[in-house]
Structures are given as C-alpha cells and as structure tokens.
Amino acid sequence: MKLKAALEAGIQCEILKFEESVAEAELLARVFVLNNDPDTHGILVQLPLPKHIDEYVVTSAVADEKDVDGFGTTNIGELAKRGGHPLFTPCTPKGVMVLLEETGVDLRGKNAVVIGRSDIVGSPVSYLLKNADATVTVCHSQTTGLQEHLKQADVVVAAIGNPAFIKGEWLKEGVVVIDVGTNYIPDSTKKSGSRLVGDVDFESASQVASFITPVPGGVGPMTVAMLLQNVVDATTSHFEQQKQRRIVPLPLKLESPVPSDIAISRAQTPKHITRIAKEVGIAPWELEPYGAYKAKVDLSILKRLDHRRNGHYVVVTGITPTPLGEGKSTTTMGLAQALGAHMGRLTFANVRQPSQGPTFGIKGGAAGGGYSQVIPMDEFNLHLTGDIHAVSAANNLLAAAIETRMFHEDTQKDGPLYKRLVPAKNGKRQFAPVMFRRLKKLGIEKTDPDELTEDEIRRFARLDIDPATITWKRVVDVNDRHLRGITVGAAATEKGHTRETGFDISAASECMAILALSTDLADLRERLGRIVVATSRGGDPVTCDDIGAGGALTALMKDAIKPNLMQSLEGTPVFVHAGPFANISIGNSSILADKMALKLVGTEPDEDHSAKAGFVVTEAGFDFTMGGERFFNIKCRASGLVPDVVVIVATVRALKVHGGAPPISPGAPLDPVYLREDVGVLRRGCTNLAKQIANARSYGVPVVVAVNRFTTDTDAEVAAVREEAIAAGAEDAVLSNHWAEGGRGAVDLAAAVAAAAEKARGDADSFRLLYDSSGTVHERIERIAVSMYGASGVELGELARRQADTYTRQGFGGLPVCVAKTQYSLSHDPALKGAPTGFVVPVRDIRLAAGAGYLYALAADIQTIPGLPTAPGYLNVDVDVETGEIHGLF
Numbered sequence: 001m002k003l004k005a006a007l008e009a010g011i012q013c014e015i016l017k018f019e020e021s022v023a024e025a026e027l028l029a030r031v032f033v034l035n036n037d038p039d040t041h042g043i044l045v046q047l048p049l050p051k052h053i054d055e056y057v058v059t060s061a062v063a064d065e066k067d068v069d070g071f072g073t074t075n076i077g078e079l080a081k082r083g084g085h086p087l088f089t090p091c092t093p094k095g096v097m098v099l100l101e102e103t104g105v106d107l108r109g110k111n112a113v114v115i116g117r118s119d120i121v122g123s124p125v126s127y128l129l130k131n132a133d134a135t136v137t138v139c140h141s142q143t144t145g146l147q148e149h150l151k152q153a154d155v156v157v158a159a160i161g162n163p164a165f166i167k168g169e170w171l172k173e174g175v176v177v178i179d180v181g182t183n184y185i186p187d188s189t190k191k192s193g194s195r196l197v198g199d200v201d202f203e204s205a206s207q208v209a210s211f212i213t214p215v216p217g218g219v220g221p222m223t224v225a226m227l228l229q230n231v232v233d234a235t236t237s238h239f240e241q242q243k244q245r246r247i248v249p250l251p252l253k254l255e256s257p258v259p260s261d262i263a264i265s266r267a268q269t270p271k272h273i274t275r276i277a278k279e280v281g282i283a284p285w286e287l288e289p290y291g292a293y294k295a296k297v298d299l300s301i302l303k304r305l306d307h308r309r310n311g312h313y314v315v316v317t318g319i320t321p322t323p324l325g326e327g328k329s330t331t332t333m334g335l336a337q338a339l340g341a342h343m344g345r346l347t348f349a350n351v352r353q354p355s356q357g358p359t360f361g362i363k364g365g366a367a368g369g370g371y372s373q374v375i376p377m378d379e380f381n382l383h384l385t386g387d388i389h390a391v392s393a394a395n396n397l398l399a400a401a402i403e404t405r406m407f408h409e410d411t412q413k414d415g416p417l418y419k420r421l422v423p424a425k426n427g428k429r430q431f432a433p434v435m436f437r438r439l440k441k442l443g444i445e446k447t448d449p450d451e452l453t454e455d456e457i458r459r460f461a462r463l464d465i466d467p468a469t470i471t472w473k474r475v476v477d478v479n480d481r482h483l484r485g486i487t488v489g490a491a492a493t494e495k496g497h498t499r500e501t502g503f504d505i506s507a508a509s510e511c512m513a514i515l516a517l518s519t520d521l522a523d524l525r526e527r528l529g530r531i532v533v534a535t536s537r538g539g540d541p542v543t544c545d546d547i548g549a550g551g552a553l554t555a556l557m558k559d560a561i562k563p564n565l566m567q568s569l570e571g572t573p574v575f576v577h578a579g580p581f582a583n584i585s586i587g588n589s590s591i592l593a594d595k596m597a598l599k600l601v602g603t604e605p606d607e608d609h610s611a612k613a614g615f616v617v618t619e620a621g622f623d624f625t626m627g628g629e630r631f632f633n634i635k636c637r638a639s640g641l642v643p644d645v646v647v648i649v650a651t652v653r654a655l656k657v658h659g660g661a662p663p664i665s666p667g668a669p670l671d672p673v674y675l676r677e678d679v680g681v682l683r684r685g686c687t688n689l690a691k692q693i694a695n696a697r698s699y700g701v702p703v704v705v706a707v708n709r710f711t712t713d714t715d716a717e718v719a720a721v722r723e724e725a726i727a728a729g730a731e732d733a734v735l736s737n738h739w740a741e742g743g744r745g746a747v748d749l750a751a752a753v754a755a756a757a758e759k760a761r762g763d764a765d766s767f768r769l770l771y772d773s774s775g776t777v778h779e780r781i782e783r784i785a786v787s788m789y790g791a792s793g794v795e796l797g798e799l800a801r802r803q804a805d806t807y808t809r810q811g812f813g814g815l816p817v818c819v820a821k822t823q824y825s826l827s828h829d830p831a832l833k834g835a836p837t838g839f840v841v842p843v844r845d846i847r848l849a850a851g852a853g854y855l856y857a858l859a860a861d862i863q864t865i866p867g868l869p870t871a872p873g874y875l876n877v878d879v880d881v882e883t884g885e886i887h888g889l890f
Contacts (some may be wrong), residue, residue: 021050068234175208176211198218224489242281302595330739337616349572371740391478406467466534525551531550541850649702658835675712790835794843
C-alpha cells in the first residue's frame with residue numbers, strides 16, 4: 001500500500017530488506033549512510049525489529065530531520081511537551097487527529113479515552129489530544145472499571161490489540177470512535193482463512209456512535225497518507241533549510257593602542273568549528289573536524305550545491321609593495337568581516353596556507369593583523385591540518401623515485417630490469433594499473449606483459465633520463481639556505497651515482513601549485529601524473545606517470561585536496577587552502593576553496609539573488625601585476641570563474657616610496673618623509689597605483705581601491721590618494737581602518753565593493769583574458785611584459801630560447817606563462833619605482849610546470865628556498881608548559 005501510494009504521489013520510495021539475523025551494527029551503518037545522503041529525505045524503520053536488535057538505538061539513530069515516522073527521541077520528546085515543536089508527528093496518531101478534525105467535533109473540554117499505551121499509537125495520540133485541550137484518560141489492559149471510563153467518553157481511540165473487544169453497549173450515545181486495532185481472526189469464508197477486524201465491535205458500536213472508522217479501510221489509509229505528508233514536509237524543510245544560513249558574529253573588544261596580533265587572537269573565544277559549519281550550511285557528514293577550531297570540508301558538497309547560483313567573487317590585490325608589506329591579508333580579513341559581521345551578507349575569506357619557513361624567519365605569519373585576523377592564529381600559522389606536510393611527502397617520494405629509477409636502469413640489463421618492474425606473482429605477470437598509462441603513451445596496446453617484444457620491453461622499461469635535465473628537487477618547509485645546493489648519492493651503496501641538486505621550500509613545489517589549481521580529485525590525479533621531471537636522452541619528456549608514481553602521489557594528497565575551514569576574529573567563515581609560492585607560481589589559494597565558497601554563499605533558484613547573494617573574498621600575492629595577472633590568466637583560465645570586483649590595496653607609505661622617497665628596509669628606522677605629510681611625493685607615487693588600476697581594468701573588471709590607513713597618514717594624503725585613484729578609473733577609493741577597528745572599520749569599503757559587484761553583474765560579458773594559447777612562448781611573455789609592466793619588450797637569453805624551443809617541440813608551447821620577477825617594482829629591476837617605461841625585461845631561463853599547466857619564465861634570480869636572518873622569528877617563540885599556549889608568533 002505504501003509503495004503504491006508513494007508512486008501515485010510522485011515520491012520515490014525504496015524498501016531495504018535485511019535478513020532477520022542482520023547485525024545491529026550493520027543496520028546502524030546503513031542508517032548512517034542514509035542520514036548522510038542528501039537525496040534521501042525520509043527514513044522509516046519498520047517495527048517491530050528482531051529481538052536481538054535494540055529498537056531504541058536504531059530508531060534514535062535516524063536523523064531528526066529524516067525521522068518521518070516520528071518515533072525518534074527528539075520528535076517524541078517534543079511531542080510530549082506542552083507547546084513542543086516536533087519536526088514530525090507519528091503517522092497513525094497524526095492520521096487519527098485528521099480524522100477527528102474531519103468530524104467537526106470541537107475537542108476542547110471533551111472527555112477522550114485512549115485504550116492502549118504503546119509508543120506507536122496510544123501514548124503519542126494522548127499527547128495530541130491533550131494539546132488539543134481534550135481531557136484525556138489513557139486506559140490499558142490493567143485498568144479497572146474500563147466500561148465506566150468508556151461510558152463517559154466523548155471520543156474513544158482504541159489501540160489495544162484485542163479483536164472486537166469494545167462493545168457498543170459500553171459507549172455513550174453520539175461518541176466518536178477511532179478504531180486503530182489490526183487483528184486477524186479465523187474466517188473459513190476467506191481464501192486466506194482469516195479476516196481483519198478492529199478492537200471495536202463494529203456492528204454494535206456503529207449503532208450508538210456518531211462517527212466510527214471501519215477496519216480495514218479506516219485509519220490504515222490515513223496512516224499511509226500521513227507518512228507521505230511527512231515525507232513531503234521533510235523535503236520542503238530540507239530545501240527551506242538550505243536558505244537558512246546566518247552568521248552570528250563574535251563581538252570585538254577594541255583596545256587602544258592596538259595590542260599584538262597574538263594577544264588579540266588569544267583574547268577572542270572562537271566558535272566551535274561545527275557551529276561555523278552549521279551557520280554556513282555545511283552538513284555534518286561533509287565536515288571532518290581537526291580539533292575544535294579547524295576542519296576539512298569534503299568535496300561532495302559541490303555536487304549537493306551544484307544547482308545554486310554562485311555568490312559574488314572578489315579578488316584582493318595591491319600596489320607594488322615595500323618590504324614591510326601593505327596589508328593585503330589584513331584587508332582581505334577586514335573586508336570579509338565587514339561584509340559578513342556588519343552588513344549581514346554571508347561572506348568567506350579565502351586565503352593561502354602560510355609556510356612555516358617565513359613564520360619562523362623574518363616575515364612572520366600570514367593570518368592578517370590587528371582586529372582583522374584568522375583565528376586561532378597559532379593553529380593557522382603552524383601545521384593546520386597537515387596539507388603542507390602531505391605536499392612535501394608527495395614531492396619527495398617523486399624525487400626518490402627518480403633517483404632510484406636511474407640507479408636501477410644503470411645497474412641492470414633490459415630483461416632483468418623488466419622482470420623486476422613487472423614481477424610474476426603466483427606464476428602470472430601483470431602490469432600495475434599505472435603502467436598502462438606509459439604503455440598508451442608509447443603506443444603499445446598489449447595488456448599481457450609476456451607478449452611484449454624485446455624492443456617494446458626496452459622502450460617500456462628504460463626511461464633513459466638525462467641527469468642534466470632533471471628539474472625536480474626535494475622540498476622542506478623550513479628556511480634553510482644550506483640546502484640550496486647539495487650532492488646526493490655520496491654513500492658507497494650508490495656505487496658512484498652522485499648528482500648535484502638542491503632543495504626548494506615546500507610552497508615552491510609544483511605539487512603545491514597543482515593542489516591550488518585542481519578542480520576535483522580526478523583532475524589532481526591527472527595533473528600529478530603529467531608532471532615532467534626531466535627529458536630523456538632521446539629528447540622526450542619524462543613524466544611522473546612514466547616513473548609510475550602518479551597514483552602514490554595522489555594517495556598522499558587525497559585529503560589535502562579538501563579545503564580547510566576556520567574563522568575570523570568576528571566569527572565569519574574562512575577557507576585556508578594551498579599556498580603556492582608567489583614568486584615562481586600563482587600565489588593564490590585554491591580553485592576548489594573558491595568554488596566551494598561561491599556555492600555556500602550563493603542562492604537557491606527561487607531566491608532573490610541581488611538581495612541574498614553573499615561574497616567570496618580571495619587574495620592574490622604581491623601586487624596586481626604579479627598575483628592579479630596570474631589570478632586571471634592562470635587560475636581563472638583553469639577554474640572558469642570570473643571575479644566581479646578587483647580590490648587594490650594602497651598605502652600612503654608605499655606610494656611615497658614610488659614617488660621618490662628613500663627606500664624602506666625591514667628593521668631600519670623610517671625616514672621622516674613617512675612620518676609627516678607630503679602630498680607632493682605621494683602624488684608622484686600614485687603613478688604606480690594608476691598603472692595597477694589600468695592593468696586590472698584591462699580585464700574588463702571594475703576596481704575599488706582600499707586605502708589601508710596607518711596612524712601617520714593625514715586626511716589630506718588620504719584625499720589625494722582617493723582623487724588620483726578615481727581619476728585613474730577606479731569605481732571608488734575608500735579609506736579603511738580595519739586593522740584598528742576590525743570589520744567596523746571596513747564597512748565603507750564593503751559598501752563600495754558590494755555596489756561595484758552588483759554593477760558588474762549587469763556587464764558579465766566584458767571579461768577578457770590577456771592572451772590565448774596561440775602564438776609563441778616569447779610572444780606571450782612579451783605580451784605580459786609590455787601590457788602589464790610597461791616594458792618596451794623582452795630579451796630571451798640563450799638558455800631561455802633553448803628551453804622555449806624544447807617545450808614547444810614537446811607540445812607544451814601553448815601553456816600560460818608565469819613570469820618570476822622582483823615584487824618590488826613593476827619592472828624586473830627593484831630599483832625602478834613608480835610606473836617605469838621603455839625598459840627591456842631579460843629572461844634568463846624558462847621552466848615547465850606541466851602538471852600545474854604553465855611555463856614560468858625567470859626574469860630575476862629567484863631564491864626558491866629562503867634563508868634565515870641573524871635574528872630569526874623563532875627566537876621569540878616558546879610554549880607555556882602549564883597551559884600549552886604558544887607565545888611569540890607574529
């Protein structure tokens with residue numbers, strides 16, 4: 001009956017049958033799966049259960065929001081309360097009440113007698129009658145004077161399980177009788193040998209009752225109807241719940257002067273990460289907590305929210321910075337706090353995971369600053385959930401695999417090498433799954449290892465790597481200058497197979513860039529397999545999958561691909577994911593974090609997008625010309641996402657540098673020009689801001705300038721920056737004091753960004769990339785240098801030309817380009833400030849990141865593993881052994 005009714009109502013229904021001997025654990029495991037299935041809206045456990053299964057445990061395991069039978073602890077408990085709010089009412093009692101309502105009888109003050117006290121009917125129907133203001137008497141098999149109780153009843157609900165037990169003469173005239181009994185009695189006239197009767201003797205009771213339900217055909221169909229109604233209600237509630245996303249902000253206790261970053265972080269009590277997840281609409285089964293304040297979010301959420309329209313997408317960049325930084329991370333956090341905690345728009349800040357190298361070096365952490373931070377900052381700046389360690393492990397496994405493969409190829413002939421690569425097990429030789437990728441690359445269509453010819457065996461087994469072409473280095477997440485150049489293979493066991501190589505910092509690994517640019521787990525696997533580590537002596541690229549390590553690297557990084565959820569000082573959500581080096585890589589957080597956040601802040605199909613859409617505020621490393629250019633031409637090209645607004649962070653201090661003021665050095669006192677008003681120097685430096693604005697607008701995206709205020713800035717200086725920015729084409733230029741005031745200090749900035757984002761929605765077709773995949777590598781590098789930097793051209797050195805030719809011949813000539821240069825000038829020369837023109841950018845080398853999907857051209861001598869200063873940051877770090885608190889991070 002239930003299946004037929006569900007089909008007629010358009011409800012997909014599935015019956016899961018188990019053997020009577022099913023283990024309780026197996027049943028609970030299936031309930032858990034159904035609880036976590038977003039396409040399942042109702043779960044009904046058919047009672048009674050076998051005696052070896054605890055009925056209470058199983059029914060309580062059903063998620064409250066899917067307990068359409070209404071027997072879970074929460075639903076029954078709420079039903080029993082006066083004024084309770086059960087999500088669902090048990091189906092049969094609910095059907096009884098609908099039948100009573102249909103009689104037109106006003107239950108208020110009436111005497112209602114319920115015969116039976118079961119948890120399925122008797123008890124819950126008594127709660128419903130009581131809540132309808134009836135005077136309720138619950139009788140049962142042990143009740144004395146039952147007939148006297150019945151004689152006083154205006155309403156009788158029978159659910160005792162005794163055939164034709166209640167006689168008509170026990171009832172008063174005009175009583176309403178609801179018979180819930182289901183009893184089978186012998187009947188030789190029936191084919192089955194029995195017939196169904198109720199608890200009430202229908203023949204006699206119908207003579208006195210004003211209304212009476214027959215058995216069968218009375219309460220039974222109503223029970224089914226109420227079950228279907230509960231399922232419809234559960235489905236409706238599920239979709240309505242998707243719209244109920246609201247952040248409850250954490251209050252800030254602002255102090256002046258502003259305390260240290262770690263003191264501010266420590267003074268705030270964060271929300272538990274499960275609360276943040278619930279507020280933003282992340283389901284419990286999609287959350288993987290790592291302690292109390294951080295968690296990973298499963299990628300399955302993207303499928304669940306695929307129907308949503310994306311929220312607004314904002315990228316924060318900056319002008320060409322000084323060595324002290326201009327506060328992009330702080331502005332990113334302040335803007336997100338303003339939008340989320342003060343303007344009521346659900347907003348994610350998406351930032352990179354910081355490397356421990358700079359954290360313990362001179363730069364410090366990257367949580368933001370002042371009252372605009374990610375918290376807890378110590379957990380953010382140190383291990384987080386272990387993603388960088390996973391990247392390091394994957395990178396170094398591949399490095400070990402390269403050395404090992406060369407060693408074994410050099411010490412074995414073709415036959416023995418092949419037999420060891422494809423060993424026989426139980427007398428049968430089989431290719432490992434990853435080996436089929438190399439076979440396909442070689443055009444060998446055989447699947448039986450014993451069928452390969454001698455030539456095919458040689459081609460398959462020998463990678464024949466040219467050691468001089470190996471580009472893959474080991475990595476470590478520490479600033480260790482002495483690892484920049486090392487010799488490996490010096491032990492006697494390596495038989496003289498030494499090679500000069502070096503270490504990079506983990507953030508510079510191509511595995512980190514791949515993590516940032518992957519769009520799902522399958523894409524991660526393909527990208528890792530495509531990594532080119534060297535060239536063979538025959539001139540062919542040697543990939544990670546050629547070595548056979550692609551699957552293993554994916555296994556090491558399969559959890560790292562899940563974005564990490566944290567929070568800001570004001571309790572707004574933050575995704576921290578991936579941390580590619582901003583010098584030789586994209587310097588942006590992950591595509592997956594952006595996609596996930598855009599769906600979480602997005603709108604359901606029937607919502608008012610303009611009024612309800614939230615924001616994702618992400619950050620691009622260094623200035624717009626570096627991080628912003630890569631964000632558009634590499635990250636957006638890979639993701640297919642288009643930002644609505646570019647925010648360019650500017651400071652009076654940095655603009656004075658570009659106006660000709662003396663250089664700024666970390667640790668050195670500032671020149672007096674930075675401490676006093678000087679609008680003339682400032683205006684000269686605004687040429688850099690104007691160029692950054694022009695560069696951003698060339699992509700067809702509106703620009704808002706955030707003037708990150710320092711205590712030494714004057715009103716006249718701020719006004720001058722605003723005037724110059726608007727003259728250069730910015731939609732608006734707004735003073736922001738988020739460092740000292742948190743989100744409240746960035747409300748004007750947030751309003752300007754929201755206005756620009758809404759305007760951009762009406763002009764979505766204006767977006768354009770700087771270049772396409774046509775033309776030569778040289779032409780694409782020159783396009784970047786001329787358009788973005790102001791150069792007159794580029795000059796490729798001999799090595800760069802040779803590498804460009806090699807990569808083009810190998811099929812990589814159409815990849816996007818990342819130019820690695822100084823961050824302290826629009827040009828390649830850090831001494832050229834402002835907006836220089838007419839210079840030629842020298843490119844000394846071009847390298848390949850085939851897995852990440854780009855080439856990077858070296859226009860400067862970039863250190864890919866920093867060193868430590870004389871007084872590194874770790875000198876200040878210690879742990880309170882009584883409390884476990886970390887001190888000294890900044």
